[in-house]
Amino acid sequence: MTIFNTIADHATATPSRPAMIVADGVTITYEELHRQVDGVATALCETGVSAGDTVGIALRDGVDMALTFLAVGAVAAAAPLNPSYRRGEFDFEIDDLGLAAMIVGEGDAEIEPATEAADAAGIPVIRIGSKVIGNALEMTVDGAIASVASSGQRTGMDDVALVLHTSGTTSRPKIVPLTNRNLMASATAIVRTLSLSPVDRVCNVMPLFHIHGLVAGLCSSLVGGATVICTTGFSAPDMARWLVGHQATWYTAVPTMHQALLERRASFPDEFNDVELRFIRSSSSSLAPVVMESLEAAFGCPVVEAYGMTEAAHQMACNPLPPATRKPGSVGPAAGPEVAIMNDAGELLEAGIVGEVVIKGPNVTTGYHDNAEANAAAFTNGWFRTGDQGRMDTDGYLFLTGRLKEIINRAGEKVSPREIDEVILEHPGVAQVVTFAVPDSRLGEQVAAAVVTTGGSAISERQLREYCSEHLAPYKVPRRIVFLDTIPKGPSGKLRRIGLSEQLGLQELDAHGASGGHVEPESAAELLMAELWAEVLGRENLSVNDHFLDVGGDSLAATRLLTRVRDEIDVEVSMLDFFDSPTIAQQAVLVEQALLQSEPV
Helix, strand or coil, X not given: CCHHHHHHXXXXXXXXXXXXXXXXXXEEEHHHHHHHXXXXXXXXXXXXXXXXXXXXXECCCCHHHHHHHHHHHHHCEEEECCCCCCXXXXXXXXXXXXXXXXXXXXXXXXXXXXXHHHHHHCCCEEXXXXXXXXXXXXXXXXXXXCCCCCCCCCCCCCCEEEEEEECCCCCCCEEEEEEHHHHHHHHHHHHHHHCCCCCXXXXXXXXXXXXXXXXXXXXXXXXXXXXXXXXXXXCHHHHHHHHHHCCCCEEEECHHHHHHHHHHHXXXXXHHCCCCCCEEEECCCCCCHHHHHHHHHHHCCCEEEEXXXXXXXXXXXXXXXXXXXXXXXXXXXXCCCEEEEECCCCCECCCCCCEEEEEECCXXXXXXXXXXXXXXXXXXXXXXXXXXXXXXCCCCCEEEEEECCCCEEECCEEECHHHHHHHHHCCCCEEEEEEEEEEECCCEEEEEEEEEECCCCCCXXXXXXXXXXXXXXXXXXXXXXXXXXXXXXXXXCCECCCCHHHHCCCCCECCCCCCCCCCCCCCHHHHHHHHHHHHHHCCCCCCCCCEHHHHCCCHXXXXXXXXXXXXXXXXXXXXXXXHHCCEHHHHHHHHHHHHHHHCCC
């Protein structure tokens, strides 16, 4: 039984039950969902897409992305891509994944790098959108309504339905193929763990190019016959309206989102008076016990922390709901695959002994695509090595104690240091580089890099960061770059990455001006920026020390804000400067400096 077949069964058994609610929009029943997904799948086949193809999807979060993912997975392998990628990143994805086509949003000019990359590679560009006709949402493929159902071939349980890259540290990123069987096994495990039923409604705020949002938010709810509230991505100012207006019973997110929501609730408590959640789920990054306690106190419901990864089609372990025991600091017992602890010799360890976390089960990928070396290292006696370190207690609860891998975990975004290395090494002024993690009090980890320049090069940290911003998505740009004569090496002669932050004495990066109290804007520049923030973010009562990302901002909102700054006072502020100065107070200083520089001497 595939995800597509499950939707079809719900459409027959309970056709009028809500399957999706478009935030601030229409409701889609299971009957309509099946018709739309089947129609888009049929239209894709008519464009030449077929089983065995891998199709890139560069759509923004929302109902169009959710429906398109389901439709592509019904006829081929879906490869959801971050729509904020730069041209070079799309070039890499097309080449490495062997994409047969690229799907972009109808009329979405901001994803031009994806279409440019597809055109350069000679693969078709398929434009998908939606329009509301009466009270119904109708999907369009290349401008035509796509609602004609077909009895054509659909993917089976052992066909690959989803392909994602997992970041590598010593080689190029690995390709993770996930079959319909993998996805169904993980989604079913989540339904069982969370006791999901048709009365549940998830407010899905996780990106749909990540396994977390795709499986934990979208697929699990549809498998359980529940309802998905499709949002355009996390926005703290909008959360109360979504949760209350659509009667959400739960949401799943990363810790930074939970913290932002707590701050929003503290500032606007009345907004959340009618929120009635059955539980809150946290995954993709470690949740501090104090944040868990604060969430439970604020929302009056249990918080469960889960542990997942792409290779497991997301969920591997999860704390159970009451009345079962939840253990703060633990990611819970196995909740999908078998979970164990293994030593370097491949022997399973007893409770209490620290080793590598290993898994096996129907939700686990059978192996990386076309990567025999990685597969040989990843599998031991049928167990998949996660690269994470931990221990099991006598109750079978898993406690993670560290990561063996060198991936940088920036608020749940997994960044490959090797990818950053390769970009920086392209700069003519750089002779050697190693990218590594530095602690960050708000995001968990941030990206940093140690650089050795070529002889005579006078490149500055700012110049090198600007260079990176031209080739990398914003979250991958190093927050800190240090210049060294030599980079420390390990015993084998390899550049040292793990522990480099401590070895270089780098201080923890903090939240850039977050304060414990509300501070009103005073100067003309602060008043202007507060007014523009309120306009762009749709919220009031802002403090000059509020962090842009913590009050609902994102890269698209930042672009709109910088445009408004240019329109109002005719000065340019770069995106890099903007994210380096993420508070109203700091941006007011940028504006004042820009105004001074623009005045005639």
